[in-house]
Amino acid sequence: xxxxxxxxxxxxxxxxxxxxxxxxxxxxxxxxxxxxxxxxxxxxxxxxxxxxxxxxxxxxxxxxxxxxxxxxxxxxxxxxxxxxxxxxxxxxxxxxxxxxxxxxxxxxxxxxxxxxxxxxxxxxxxxxxxxxxxxxxxxxxxxxxxxxxxxxxxxxxxxxxxxxxxxxxxxxxxxxxxxxxxxxxxxxxxxxxxxxxxxxxxxxxxxxxxxxxxxxxxxxxxxxxxxxxxxxxxxxxxxxxxxxxxxxxxxxxxxxxxxxxxxxxxxxxxxxxxxxxxxxxxxxxxxxxxxxxxxxxxxxxx
Numbered sequence: 001x002x003x004x005x006x007x008x009x010x011x012x013x014x015x016x017x018x019x020x021x022x023x024x025x026x027x028x029x030x031x032x033x034x035x036x037x038x039x040x041x042x043x044x045x046x047x048x049x050x051x052x053x054x055x056x057x058x059x060x061x062x063x064x065x066x067x068x069x070x071x072x073x074x075x076x077x078x079x080x081x082x083x084x085x086x087x088x089x090x091x092x093x094x095x096x097x098x099x100x101x102x103x104x105x106x107x108x109x110x111x112x113x114x115x116x117x118x119x120x121x122x123x124x125x126x127x128x129x130x131x132x133x134x135x136x137x138x139x140x141x142x143x144x145x146x147x148x149x150x151x152x153x154x155x156x157x158x159x160x161x162x163x164x165x166x167x168x169x170x171x172x173x174x175x176x177x178x179x180x181x182x183x184x185x186x187x188x189x190x191x192x193x194x195x196x197x198x199x200x201x202x203x204x205x206x207x208x209x210x211x212x213x214x215x216x217x218x219x220x221x222x223x224x225x226x227x228x229x230x231x232x233x234x235x236x237x238x239x240x241x242x243x244x245x246x247x248x249x250x251x252x253x254x255x256x257x258x259x260x261x262x263x264x265x266x267x268x269x270x271x272x273x274x275x276x277x278x279x280x281x282x283x284x285x286x287x288x289x290x291x292x293x294x295x296x297x298x299x300x301x302x
Contacts, residue, residue, distance in 0.1 A: 055081060057106040058117055059262055061179075061273055061300060062172045065093040070120035071113035075099075081108060087116075093302065100300050105262065105273040114164065121171035128178050129196050131189040152215040156200045169259065170203035176255035176296075183295040186247060195248045198224025199255060224252040233286035250289040254280075254296060257288060273300055 055074065063069065073085040084107075085091060099105065109117055126149075160167045177199045181187040198221035217225075227249055230236035257280070264270035271279070277300075280293050 054111045055108045056111040056114060057108055059172065059259075059273075060096060060099055060105045060107050061258075061262070062121060062175055063091050063096070063107070064124060064175075065096050066090045067124070070116040071109045074108040075104065076106070076108060097301060100273060103272045103274070114168070118160075118164070118168045118171065121168065121175055125171055125174045125178065125196060125200075128187070128192050150197075152197060152201060152217060155204050155215070159204055166203060169263070169265070170200045173203060173255050173259045174199040176258060177251050179299050180251045180255060180292055180295055181248075183299045184247075184251070184292065191248065194218040194220035195224070195251060197221040198228075198248065199252055201225055202228055202252070202256065220246060220248045223249050228252050228256050231287045232289050235286065245289075250292055254288050254292045258296065 068088050068090055069085050071087055072083060073091070074081045075084050076082075084095075099107075156167070156170060159170075174196050177195050178187065178192060181192060181195060194217075197217060201215075201217070201221065202225050223244070223246060227236075227238060227240055227244070230238055230240045230245060230249070230253070232242065232245055232250070234241050258273075258276055259265070261268060261271050261276040261279075262273050274297075277293055277297050280288050281290060
């Protein structure tokens with residue numbers, strides 16, 4: 001057993017639970033992560049009552065390095081939940097990379113903290129939508145009002161209470177799209193705005209059947225909503241050729257497919273992040289743009 005400096009909150013209480021909540025059995029594929037990755041200062045005492053707290057997995061890829069985390073963050077090591085970061089601390093790049101390499105692409109929060117995670121994703125996306133760079137404090141953006149946002153954002157916000165999983169997923173996918181645009185060097189404000197819009201509304205329109213014709217969307221946003229399933233080899237359901245598959249649409253297709261596979265949505269068992277990207281390249285040649293997949297690998301590796 002690899003020892004991590006920290007306090008555990010129970011040992012695999014419900015081994016059969018899946019990636020959507022509760023606890024899960026430890027994967028034999030996961031390799032140990034060196035204990036020096038966790039700081040002694042990240043540890044706080046917790047009571048024995050925490051062993052019954054319901055935990056929820058979140059995607060490690062959805063957390064930005066060096067940005068303050070919104071809630072206590074736990075790792076699953078040898079079937080224990082180990083506190084590794086307190087609220088307000090950051091997840092450093094070295095630990096993030098080591099976890100990905102070890103096949104541990106999920107980290108855990110208390111289910112009662114889910115709304116803080118959703119606020120975190122929303123804040124990170126809105127910072128880039130408004131053209132704000134860097135890793136500043138999230139408070140000023142987590143409370144952004146609808147009056148300062150476009151009309152289409154109301155459709156996104158409308159699912160927050162009734163469908164919190166869809167709400168969180170929409171912001172998570174938008175966050176992936178921003179990371180990819182940044183990694184490809186195309187993340188200007190004019191590029192990101194329709195990309196973010198298309199990714200957020202793709203999720204909402206799938207869930208609620210929103211009438212998107214009333215929202216006066218940009219062409220690139222509409223192409224994402226309509227064509228994210230299209231293939232770069234032209235063999236998609238709509239038969240779109242390479243000229244119609246713009247860079248925003250190609251980014252969106254990778255971000256959505258990655259999220260479906262790593263979250264277990266879309267009818268497939270959940271897969272680790274690097275396994276998904278490797279499968280995109282090896283087994284599904286012609287479906288997604290390999291340049292964008294390679295950019296995602298670089299992002300996770302650094």
